[in-house]
Amino acid sequence: MSEIFSGSFTQQEPIPEDAIEAALAVLRHGRLHRYNVAAGEVGEVALLEQEFAAQMGARYCLAVASGGYALATALRAVGVGHSDTVLTNAFTLAPVPGAIAAVGARPVFVEVTEDLTIDLEDLAAKARQAKVLMLSHMRGHLCDMDRLMEICDAAGITVIEDCAHTMGASWNGVKSGRHGAIGCYSCQTYKHVNAGEGGLLITDDEEIAARAIMLSGSYMLYGRHLAAPGPEVFERVKYETPNISGRMDNLRAAILRPQLRNLDAQVARWNERYRTLEDGLRGTPGLTVVERPAAEVYVGSSFQFLLLDWAEGAVQAVLDRCAARGVELKWFGVPEPVAFTSRYDSWRYADTPRLPQSDRILAGIIDMRVPLTFSLEDCAQIARIIRAEASAVYQSG
Numbered sequence: 001m002s003e004i005f006s007g008s009f010t011q012q013e014p015i016p017e018d019a020i021e022a023a024l025a026v027l028r029h030g031r032l033h034r035y036n037v038a039a040g041e042v043g044e045v046a047l048l049e050q051e052f053a054a055q056m057g058a059r060y061c062l063a064v065a066s067g068g069y070a071l072a073t074a075l076r077a078v079g080v081g082h083s084d085t086v087l088t089n090a091f092t093l094a095p096v097p098g099a100i101a102a103v104g105a106r107p108v109f110v111e112v113t114e115d116l117t118i119d120l121e122d123l124a125a126k127a128r129q130a131k132v133l134m135l136s137h138m139r140g141h142l143c144d145m146d147r148l149m150e151i152c153d154a155a156g157i158t159v160i161e162d163c164a165h166t167m168g169a170s171w172n173g174v175k176s177g178r179h180g181a182i183g184c185y186s187c188q189t190y191k192h193v194n195a196g197e198g199g200l201l202i203t204d205d206e207e208i209a210a211r212a213i214m215l216s217g218s219y220m221l222y223g224r225h226l227a228a229p230g231p232e233v234f235e236r237v238k239y240e241t242p243n244i245s246g247r248m249d250n251l252r253a254a255i256l257r258p259q260l261r262n263l264d265a266q267v268a269r270w271n272e273r274y275r276t277l278e279d280g281l282r283g284t285p286g287l288t289v290v291e292r293p294a295a296e297v298y299v300g301s302s303f304q305f306l307l308l309d310w311a312e313g314a315v316q317a318v319l320d321r322c323a324a325r326g327v328e329l330k331w332f333g334v335p336e337p338v339a340f341t342s343r344y345d346s347w348r349y350a351d352t353p354r355l356p357q358s359d360r361i362l363a364g365i366i367d368m369r370v371p372l373t374f375s376l377e378d379c380a381q382i383a384r385i386i387r388a389e390a391s392a393v394y395q396s397g
């Protein structure tokens with residue numbers, strides 16, 4: 001009898017009790033809007049921003065409605081607008097090119113490597129095509145950030161980091177989101193802290209911070225922020241920065257603050273699960289495990305492996321056989337995008353040429369969520385199932 005996995009790949013852990021208590025306190029007093037505070041009170045959103053800025057070692061932080069909103073706000077805050085071009089990863093998800101399109105700009109996609117990171121040679125070759133790089137640390141894979149910053153600094157490119165999958169990660173001891181001018185994070189249910197929806201933006205640049213705060217819908221209430229520049233900086237930008245409302249509210253901030261305090265412990269739990277999957281899958285014939293560089297501290301909240309150069313039918317057979325045994329895998333090579341999966345050629349508004357290197361790699365990427373509701377034994381079982389099914393298909397081919 002072959003074993004069947006019965007866990008849910010989309011079930012996150014419950015919200016911790018201290019976060020529930022904090023949320024109830026906000027619900028009981030009713031002041032949910034971030035600027036609705038009693039005399040002398042500091043709101044949950046302002047406290048969240050202050051704490052996240054300190055946690056990341058950043059001067060400024062802004063909490064917003066979503067990670068995608070943080071990305072679009074970052075682009076606006078550095079002056080990207082109509083008919084500009086923005087470099088970004090060919091391997092990412094729809095909110096990234098979507099944020100670029102939201103400001104009227106056009107994405108220029110950079111190839112992906114077999115390490116699932118941005119191809120730095122292709123980036124260097126395309127460096128003249130844009131003044132901004134929106135770097136997506138897709139599925140938590142960090143490229144050589146030192147080399148990337150050298151390329152971008154030499155070309156005068158401003159880097160905005162999409163850290164939706166790297167909250168809690170670092171490269172060579174520098175936290176993800178602290179290499180570029182701006183780091184953007186998502187607090188959506190499937191990410192590393194769960195507020196349902198939400199985003200965080202950090203920067204050390206006072207004008208970027210002031211513009212982002214005005215953009216998010218601060219009216220003239222920016223004085224209620226704790227992780228913001230002084231009023232003289234707002235004087236320079238407040239009449240020329242439009243309000244594009246996308247604030248975070250006190251309820252979400254209350255839920256997030258206790259979760260952020262526990263981030264490192266959660267990262268350790270994710271990585272135990274990641275390593276269990278890695279150990280179980282390494283050495284499977286025809287299957288490539290993505291090797292992680294020593295300089296990278298990652299957060300194993302998802303797992304990818306490659307079935308590189310496999311025939312489409314064979315990949316589909318692995319997916320079907322795993323699904324029949326309860327293991328839900330996503331495939332970036334699927335001809336029509338399903339659920340959260342999509343590819344650069346699905347974003348037809350970008351009107352992009354084909355990227356042969358990325359096409360080959362995307363055709364082989366298999367992706368899996370790793371929620372913390374999975375035990376280590378669950379992860380070992382999932383790896384056994386994938387190993388058995390991939391081996392069976394490979395050996396019959």
Ligand SMILES: Cc1ncc(COP(=O)(O)O)c(C=O)c1O
Nearest residue numbers: 066067068093095162164186188
């Ligand atoms: C790579 C990546 N960047 C950005 C986002 C945007 O985050 P949000 O859903 O909070 O808008 C997501 C969300 O799925 C994502 O996967």
